[in-house]
Amino acid sequence: MRIALVDNGSVEPAAHEGLRSAARAIGARANVRVEAVSWRHSDRIPASSLGDGAAQTLSPWIRACVSAGEREFLIVPFFISAQGAIGSALARDLDSLGFQTGGFSYSFTEGLSAGGVLPRILSERVKAVIAAQGLSRPAVVVADHGGPSRASAQIRDRVALEVRAELGPSVRALGAASMESPDGPEYGFNRPLLEEALALPGFESGDVVVAPLFLLPGRHAGKGGDLETIARVAEARSPGLRCHFADLVGSHPLALDTLAGALSRALGAAIRT
Numbered sequence: 001m002r003i004a005l006v007d008n009g010s011v012e013p014a015a016h017e018g019l020r021s022a023a024r025a026i027g028a029r030a031n032v033r034v035e036a037v038s039w040r041h042s043d044r045i046p047a048s049s050l051g052d053g054a055a056q057t058l059s060p061w062i063r064a065c066v067s068a069g070e071r072e073f074l075i076v077p078f079f080i081s082a083q084g085a086i087g088s089a090l091a092r093d094l095d096s097l098g099f100q101t102g103g104f105s106y107s108f109t110e111g112l113s114a115g116g117v118l119p120r121i122l123s124e125r126v127k128a129v130i131a132a133q134g135l136s137r138p139a140v141v142v143a144d145h146g147g148p149s150r151a152s153a154q155i156r157d158r159v160a161l162e163v164r165a166e167l168g169p170s171v172r173a174l175g176a177a178s179m180e181s182p183d184g185p186e187y188g189f190n191r192p193l194l195e196e197a198l199a200l201p202g203f204e205s206g207d208v209v210v211a212p213l214f215l216l217p218g219r220h221a222g223k224g225g226d227l228e229t230i231a232r233v234a235e236a237r238s239p240g241l242r243c244h245f246a247d248l249v250g251s252h253p254l255a256l257d258t259l260a261g262a263l264s265r266a267l268g269a270a271i272r273t
Contacts, residue, residue: 001270002035002070003027003263007078007216008086009038009057013049015218016042019078020052022250022259026076029260032267034076037061039090058090059097066101073106074270076263078250080118080144080213081152082111109266113155115258118249119162122211125246126167129209133244138207139173140164141197143227145213145220146178146190153178153189156213163211171209173202179220179227194227198234198241205240215250222248 005023010016020036027034035056042055062073075094079086087108094106112118126140142160144152160176167174177197181190194210197203210231214221221227231243249255 001072001074002065003032003074003076004035004037004058004061005076005078005259006037006039006058006090009041009055010216010218011041011044012218013045014222015216016045016050016055018216018250022078022256025256026260026263029257030263030267032263034263035061039086039093058093062094062097062104063101066104071104073104074109074263074266075106076109076259077111078215078259079111080215080249081113081149081155082108086147086149087111107266107270109259110262112249112255112258115262117254117258118155118159118213119166121249121252121254122159122163122213122246123166124254125249125252126163126209126211127170129244129246130170133207135207135209135244137170137172138209138244139203140167140171140175140209140211141194141203142174142176142211142213143194143197144176144178146181146193148182148187150189159213172206175200175203179230194230195234198231198243199238204234204238207242207244209244209246211246212248214248215255217248 007019023034023036037056037058039058043057045055047054098104142163144156156176164174175197177192177194178190179194181187212221212227219225235241235243
């Protein structure tokens, strides 16, 4: 059985390096080899920009494994929500690859949203910012990517509610927002967008902590990403606004522990059957 930690992929070297680091940490916890494999995009990163050579992406990795006689794969999903549009599309790609290569079996471990740890991780990330910056009752915005899946938006909203309960009176207000949204009223569940949220009463001035519901740094999250750009534009529009960013979810020890536990349970179930 080949085991892969699979993310959506990115053209940013830091994102794939983060995936590799997470794969090593999860593998060490579960005492198995876990490979870092991006669904797509990461093969466009120059190999010279990565410490251990070129990034692996799903289709060529699967094909190479099958050519070498491997027919069983266990996927650890490195997504905020493996139940949303991304997870469904990934399963369709795997089914298509199975048809093209003569067939193989695959299964998924449970993901982070199933583990119920996201509210605690985000709460700890926000508390760390409050302590490091010496903030007094800031507002907080939990921000996800946004997309066509209502299920992903529901996870974001549920996590935000639990984070609000966890932080209690240490924050003055807490809301949820998306970085972007497809066009059309049918995708209204993504709103408010982050740029809109940072103009709402209670969020348009003073200290605001943006808690990204993102796993890895890249074009959207992390230093110089789209989220930061949106926040800086909002600060220029409202000079009394000061945005601070919490660290990302994917490197938190609890995220790694949770995925390692899910992997161990999946391996145990495979042995029993």
